[in-house]
Amino acid sequence: MNAEESRQDPRLRLVHRLRAATVEFDLLGAEFAARHGLHPTDLRALIALLDAARAERPVTPGRLGEQLRLNSAGTTALVDRLERLGLVRRERDAADRRRVLLTVEPRAVDLGWSFFGPAIGALLTAMDAFTPAELDTAERFLAAMTTATADTRATAARQQP
Template sequence: MSEVENPQVENPQAEDPMRLIHLLRGLTVELDLFGAEFAARNGLHPTDLRALIHLLDAGRAGEVVTPGRLGEALRLNSAGTTGLVDRLERLGLIRRERDPEDRRKVRLVVEDRAMELGQGFFGGLIGDLVGAMGRFDAAELATAGRFLRAMTEVVAAARRE
């Protein structure tokens, strides 16, 4: 019997939790860098990209986004938010529209150009990711999903203290 046996009743191929932690962090680092490089290549700042993602998500969910909501989501104060919206509007990615029902509000409307931009770039990556998922069967994907949800839940809980 080698000393490799019986590491608390587990097999030698068992995944070390710390390895998984580092994998999680490594993945987020890669995704961040990917986003940052995409942003830089298109004359955007990281914040602009995050804003765009938020706007596209909200649009897909059919929600109306105002500068206030956007700034809150991105943890910007009102001055920073105005600057951000100015930038995105100047780039032709979004458009301001006064809300006819409450004229204090401004609706941020995403232009087609922004969707094409997001699609054209992230679309390729998403396709590759989905392709790589093809090497996993349904049960494995379900396990991965459960795992990701569990980890996300922990981080979100930690964030709320």
């Protein structure tokens, strides 16, 4: 495929739509982060922490850093920032006292909902214009695109790890 073909393929519009949606989500995240004095990494960490809290999965600095692709020094600094903002609390694990468990403060949950709540609400409202069958199609489509992207990434990673 080259640039000329790509502009003519109608399916290419869909690729563009996907990218546009991604950009829009990122911009919303950046907007939120900047407004609350958070850095992009802090927001990603907050999302990961809230996900883990909802699943009642304990989080350690090590796991968090791994997920965000930070090294241990960067992770410590990140947790320091979140702790200073009152979003998270460090607690030594009683079972394995080398470990630190991160517990999210209620304030972090509130902050998360103040961000995701309106966005999710708007998305759900916009979905009202679609039939259940159409939403099902959209879900399958998104799943297929995510898988295709993940495969591309995995292939790329394999070629030059």
